Structure formats: C-alpha cells, structure tokens
Amino acid sequence: MIYFDSAATTLQKPPEVAARAAAAIRTMASPGRGGYRAAADAAQTVFQCRTAAAELFHLDSPEQVVFTLNATHALNIAIRSLILPGEQVLISGFEHNAVTRPLHALGAQVRFVPGGLFRPEEFLRGLRSELEREAPAAVICTHVSNVFGYVLPMDGIARLCRERGVPLIVDASQSAGILPVDAAGWGAAFVAMPGHKGLYGPQGTGLLLCPGTQRPRPLLYGGTGSNSRLQEMPDFLPDRLEAGTLNVTGIAGLEAGIRFVLETGTQRILAHERDLLAHFLCGLETVPRVRAFAAGDLKDQAGVLSLQIPGTDCEQAAETLARYGVAVRAGLHCAPLAHRSADTLEEGTVRFSFSAFNTTREADRAIEILAARM
C-alpha cells in the first residue's frame, strides 16, 4: 500500500515507537501511584516524553506539557479554559470541527477572520482589522489547514495577539513535528496537537502545551496522585489537567516518535515533504482534468494537497485509488469551514498527505494510477 493519509494519522512510524510501546505494556505500571520499580519506570518514561516535547516546542519546563487523548481533547480543554458561553471568539476560516463544534456547544459568538486560501498577507490584514474592531475573548487559529496544507502566518498572528493582549490558541495538528512550533516564543496561551501524526506516536496520544499564565480549566476531574485529601483538582500543571491513569503505553511510543523528530530535525522533514509535494504537483501536470489546490509559493503549503477531478465524485476517486493500493482521504475531512472558505464545500476534495517515510517513487505510482484510472 502507498499511504498518503498522514494528515489523518501517520501509519509508517520509526520502529522504536512500536518497540517502546510493547516494552511499556509488558513492564510498566501506573506512574505516580507507587514507589515500586514498575511504577517508577512508568513515571520515568512519562517524564522523558514531557522533557522531549518541552525541548521540541521550546518550553521552559516539562510541567507545561499535558498529555491528552488527541488534539481534539486538547482543544476542548483550551477552549473551555478561555471562553465562556456567549463570549466572542475570533477564528480562521480553515478550522477543523475540533474547534468549531466545541465553540458551538459552548454557545460562543464566533467571528471569522477574512482571508482566502493561500493568502497569508490578506489574513494578517483581516486579523488586524478584526482585533481593532472589537477584542475577542480569544483567537483560535490552525497552523496548517488539514484540508489544503495552507500554512497560516503564525508568527504574525501571534504578534498581533500579543500586541493586543488577546489570548491565542494554536491548533498545531498538522504542523507539530513538521514546522517550527515555538509555543513560548509565540506567547500562545495554549497549543494543541495530536501525538499520532507528525510526532509519529501511537493513536490515543495528544499534547496540550501550556506556556502561558492562563489558569486552565479541567475537562476531567479525578485522581492525580497528588493533593489527594482535597476535592478540588490541583492548581498546578500538569496534574490539574491529567485526571486518571495516563496512557503510558502510548506515551512510551510517543517519546520514541518525538526523539525521531528531534534527531531528524523538522527542517529536514519539512524539506522532504515539500520536495514530495513539488514532485507530485509536477506529475499531476500530466494528468488531464485534475484541479490541484496548490500555493503559488510552496512556503505557504506543507505536506498536504487537495485536488478535484471534475466529473468524478471525490469519494469514488478515493475508492478507485484504494483499489489500486493508494490510501487517501476524500470528502470534507471534518473541516466543512475550510471547504466553505475555499469554495469546495459541495464537491469536497481528494486529499493526499505525506510523511517523512514517503518516497518520490510512491508519488510517481500514484500519478500513474490517477492518469490511467480517472
């Protein structure tokens, strides 16, 4: 199988990920709940993963790294921490349902930053104007669109939020492990990400980075192995947001994934994925009828490419590709807002997304299948 669905989850992982997870399930107990060897080993593994994440994302302390189930879980915590029902929030037009559904459930007043696909300057102008019009309770912005790979200008976005004292939540689901994610440098209140995409960890892992001074509100309440006599959740991180037993098996694998990213370097991974993207786009020129959503300047796009084949249903196109051994995702990608912003809501798109383990040969084979079968 040629796997081009890494924006959903990376399938090919560094071998150490499975090895570490398997070792953990055999040898590790619950971290922080006992002083015996199996609990101590689990605690050490969890700490090593926090430390690796703090290093990768430029945090002052591993305590600012909170383990979650996935990016959606992390975003829910961040949103519930900063936004009250009825309050205004400003979001980009490329947010995933992981952002828009919690806001809808909360009853927040959602305002949108104007700015079309692959138009970062227009987005910054729109954000400035919206912030000047009325300050929201928070700005929430994806770093990279999960549908189009559009890299939003996060340094500029963060600077505008800092200047106006508006808390920023960054959805780094598609950028963590690929682009520089400078959580502390941005001055973000929270940065949410999955562990199972660009960080190459197992599914069921995610991270919430908390570099800011905002007091997060727990989504889950329960045992933390600390302050057990009190009925309130601890007021310190990470315990405040980590009720119940952690996913030590997943975290052990995630640490191996993060170490892979640290050793390889995000710059190298990004360059590889952009080379693949450029190679794939070049090949697409030989395929008639295909409409590819590509940035004029590839610095505005990272590792994800959507396309349409006029006259062919996107789901049927993905089915055909699957029959010939190419795994992609079609439809709305849980991001109807992004499709609305790009005017693809009715038809949807077929999404190709790459990882550090894909090759140009795989891209060539996918192009051959597209040319022959569509």
Place this chain on the structure above:
Amino acid sequence: MVYYLIVCRSLTYAQRTASVLERAGITAHIMRSPKAIAGEGCSHSVKVSHRRLKDALVVLRRVGMGNNRIYITEGDGSYKEVAL
C-alpha cells in the same frame, strides 16, 4: 542514616527537581512522601544526603525551584521540618 526530603507538589515537579540536581552532580532519589509529611495527601519527595543539602538548595534556587518544604529524618524514623 540521616537524609533530607524535599517535598514536591507533584511527581513531575519532583522529577524536574531530581533532574536538576543530578545534572549538578548531586545524587537525588524520588520517592513517595511519607504520609506524615505529605501535606494534602499524596505527594512525592526528593531524597538527598545530609552533606549535599546545602549544595542542592543553592542549585535549586538558581533555577527558581527553591520554595519547597524540607524534612530531616529523626533517629526514631520520624520526620522534622527544617527551618531554612
């Protein structure tokens, strides 16, 4: 043997404390706090030897981690808070 326990608010804080001390060449061992000194229930402590406490405090204060309760073991196995 006389030793000191640096009581930490969380396991992660204890791990960070031990990590800072180990990097400075001070042997530090993480353990669950004895119930008598655990404060509001479960907590973790970092155990350091009698002769390295002073060095440990200097190192921890240097990195802004010096605000912990510290206990010394008594001959009868009980603990006494140390006034710094």
